[in-house]
Amino acid sequence: MATLHDAHLAAPCGCGIDVHSHVVPENFPAYIGARLPAEWPSMAAAHACHRHVMIAGKVYRTVSDQCWDVGRRLEDLPGMGLSMQVISPMPELLSYWMAAADAQPLLRYLNDQMAAMVEQGRGRLLALGAVPLQDLDLAIRELEYVVGTLGFKGVEIGSNINGVPIGSPDLDPFFEACEALGAAVFVHALRPAGMDRLVGPAPLQQVLAYPVDVGLAAASAITGGLLARRPKLRIGFSHGGGALASLLPRLEQGWRVFPTLKDSMALSPAEQARQFFYDTLVFDTATLQHLVHCFGASQLMIGSDYPFNFHERQPVERIAAALGDALAARALIDGNARRFLGIQEQPMA
Numbered sequence: 001m002a003t004l005h006d007a008h009l010a011a012p013c014g015c016g017i018d019v020h021s022h023v024v025p026e027n028f029p030a031y032i033g034a035r036l037p038a039e040w041p042s043m044a045a046a047h048a049c050h051r052h053v054m055i056a057g058k059v060y061r062t063v064s065d066q067c068w069d070v071g072r073r074l075e076d077l078p079g080m081g082l083s084m085q086v087i088s089p090m091p092e093l094l095s096y097w098m099a100a101a102d103a104q105p106l107l108r109y110l111n112d113q114m115a116a117m118v119e120q121g122r123g124r125l126l127a128l129g130a131v132p133l134q135d136l137d138l139a140i141r142e143l144e145y146v147v148g149t150l151g152f153k154g155v156e157i158g159s160n161i162n163g164v165p166i167g168s169p170d171l172d173p174f175f176e177a178c179e180a181l182g183a184a185v186f187v188h189a190l191r192p193a194g195m196d197r198l199v200g201p202a203p204l205q206q207v208l209a210y211p212v213d214v215g216l217a218a219a220s221a222i223t224g225g226l227l228a229r230r231p232k233l234r235i236g237f238s239h240g241g242g243a244l245a246s247l248l249p250r251l252e253q254g255w256r257v258f259p260t261l262k263d264s265m266a267l268s269p270a271e272q273a274r275q276f277f278y279d280t281l282v283f284d285t286a287t288l289q290h291l292v293h294c295f296g297a298s299q300l301m302i303g304s305d306y307p308f309n310f311h312e313r314q315p316v317e318r319i320a321a322a323l324g325d326a327l328a329a330r331a332l333i334d335g336n337a338r339r340f341l342g343i344q345e346q347p348m349a
Contacts, residue, residue: 016082016316017337019186020238020279020303023087024053024067025113028106037102041093053090060092066307068113070120073307077124080304081316083334086341087114088128088156091188096162100135107132107142115150126341128156128186133174140177147181153341154184154234159192159217166217167224175230184340185235189213189242206310215243219251222272225265234340236277238303240287245294248273277340279303280319280332281312288322297328301337 028041041060044052049065066072067090077085089110095103107130114127129146131139146152155178157166164170166187178185192213198204218237227233237244251269255261265272274296281303282288291300302319305311312318316333323329338344 016080016084016302016333017341018080018082018085018302018304018306018315019236019337019340020188020281021085021087021306022067022090022308023110023114023117024063024090024093025110026051026065026068029109031102032105033102037098039095039098040102040106053092055092061090061308063090064307068117070117070125074121074124076306080306080314081333082302082304084124084126085306086126086128086153086186086337087117088186088188089114089130091156091158091190094130094133094156094158094190096132096134096158096190098134100132100138103132103134104138104142108145111142111146111150111152114152118151126343127152128154128184131155131157131174133157133161133171136171136173139174143174143177143181143183147183152183153343154178154186156186156188158190159187159213160190165220165224167220167222167226169224169229172229175226175233175235179230179233182234182342184342185233186238187214187217187235188238189217203310211239211242214239214241215247218242218244218273218276219247221276222251222269223261223265227272227275228266234277234342236279236301236340238279238281240280240282240291240300240303241273241276241278241295244273245291248294274299277301277336280315281305283312285318285322288318292323292328292332297323297325297331298336300332301340302333 027043031040039056042054044054046052046062050062052059053061053063095106111129118125118127129152131142133139189210192209194209194212198208214237218241248269255269277299278295280288280300302315304315319329319332
């Protein structure tokens, strides 16, 4: 059995693949249609190398140039133990609440901006695109563009589509297209349920409500039979699957106790959960060890939430501290991400 020291040796600086990082463009285009949507984003000057993301006339978030400056991003990778990073839009920019005809040109602009960043990254950046899932036909067309034309490895989607859970059969045509194209799907928390139950300042949305909504999204994929219908779909969940690891034992017991639940799922919830992918963004070594126990070391991959302030700054070190098995650590650091993204596995050193 490899020791913890061996795991550290198996995780040299600069070998990890981060599947969860975000971009915001330096500028947004002026809307060129007949009517400016109320939530069309824009940028305003802030302090030093920062800019304000403005949505509906208010500051949504203040971001640094690490969001769009490829040079800054690449400089930061070695210090995090990373060799590659997968970029995707700041989730609020997915814009499901806009009319689809308004959202589509915004998302096309974001996708083209990310393609330019990937080209500048010279093999160290990959991308997950954005699609207007409020209109399945438009979403599938944009999916075909980002995968077929831009060469992206898949897409980022929200944990719900204007309240529709991702396990809903209504979304099946989109997931069918993802499966056919070999596109990975990364599920990120977005406009989560339960905000009315939180007491405290706005950042609690990210701190508490996000992982709850991701957990519900993953649970809906289980109870909705998503992988039973789409067995080749590669789908991953942000924030370590959120609350799913805590919900799963109860869901498993319910499947054993209630005939209606058992009749609705051919495979047990625990078996299904071990077919999904999850990032490691949980900020705690013991919690990461628990996720390995629940989901398997083959299903976890680095997630950092870079470059936002609330991100994991040393994800590779966290994995090395959590796992005492060198091969399992290496899988979390880069091998599992390669399987999720459908990119060639590099030979072990």
